[in-house]
Amino acid sequence: ETGVTQSPTHLIKTRGQQVTLRCSSQSGHNTVSWYQQALGQGPQFIFQYYREEENGRGNFPPRFSGLQFPNYSSELNVNALELDDSALYLCASSDTGTNSYEQYFGPGTRLTVT
Amino acid sequence: AQKVTQAQTEISVVEKEDVTLDCVYETRDTTYYLFWYKQPPSGELVFLIRRNSFDEQNEISGRYSWNFQKSTSSFNFTITASQVVDSAVYFCALIRGGGSNYKLTFGKGTLLTVNP
Numbered sequence: 001e002t003g004v005t006q007s008p009t010h011l012i013k014t015r016g017q018q019v020t021l022r023c024s025s026q027s028g029h030n031t032v033s034w035y036q037q038a039l040g041q042g043p044q045f046i047f048q049y050y051r052e053e054e055n056g057r058g059n060f061p062p063r064f065s066g067l068q069f070p071n072y073s074s075e076l077n078v079n080a081l082e083l084d085d086s087a088l089y090l091c092a093s094s095d096t097g098t099n100s101y102e103q104y105f106g107p108g109t110r111l112t113v114t
Numbered sequence: 115a116q117k118v119t120q121a122q123t124e125i126s127v128v129e130k131e132d133v134t135l136d137c138v139y140e141t142r143d144t145t146y147y148l149f150w151y152k153q154p155p156s157g158e159l160v161f162l163i164r165r166n167s168f169d170e171q172n173e174i175s176g177r178y179s180w181n182f183q184k185s186t187s188s189f190n191f192t193i194t195a196s197q198v199v200d201s202a203v204y205f206c207a208l209i210r211g212g213g214s215n216y217k218l219t220f221g222k223g224t225l226l227t228v229n230p
Contacts, residue, residue, distance in 0.1 A: 106158065
């Protein structure tokens with residue numbers, strides 16, 4: 001069974017730039033959720049994708065957007081980067097339909113905005 | 115609105131001591147699930163346990179045990195005979211049951227340091 005993978009591991013961007021982060025879900029999982037974890041804080045829910053559609057969104061501005069592909073992998077896009085976007089971005093996969101509610105996380109992408 | 119509070123920001127113990135990590139939650143839902151995750155320095159969140167709101171039975175898994183009390187809205191985690199490898203940040207989290215939006219609400223985490 002393949003776990004959740006994310007790329008890249010680390011990324012450094014300049015304020016105002018755009019970034020794309022990628023996530024491959026665990027085998028058999030059809031749902032991907034994205035979380036932002038600032039230093040010293042708990043993860044904050046950004047949004048979730050199920051069957052290629054956004055299935056819920058947290059308190060993040062529209063410049064945070066995403067996609068899910070037919071193979072259930074996903075992308076998180078952030079436009080017009082701000083310094084406060086510096087954080088660990090975590091992707092989690094789950095299987096909607098089993099009612100297990102368990103989310104399995106990838107290793108994260110650490111984004112630094114300068 | 116849902117909220118998870120982990121009042122202990124940092125805990126430091128000596129190896130072989132027992133340690134309890136506290137978690138208090140708030141929700142208006144009658145069906146919900148509680149979780150504990152471990153985050154080692156590598157950053158990946160590791161799933162430890164899930165508990166649903168209808169099952170207050172305590173659970174033990176090796177050196178780990180969990181105490182769920184709906185009357186006090188608490189879901190505490192105890193590590194018995196702690197080891198250096200237990201050093202990590204531990205998060206308690208809550209998700210509402212039913213519906214299709216599986217948003218996890220996390221606490222701020224407790225940094226556990228186990229010294230040799």
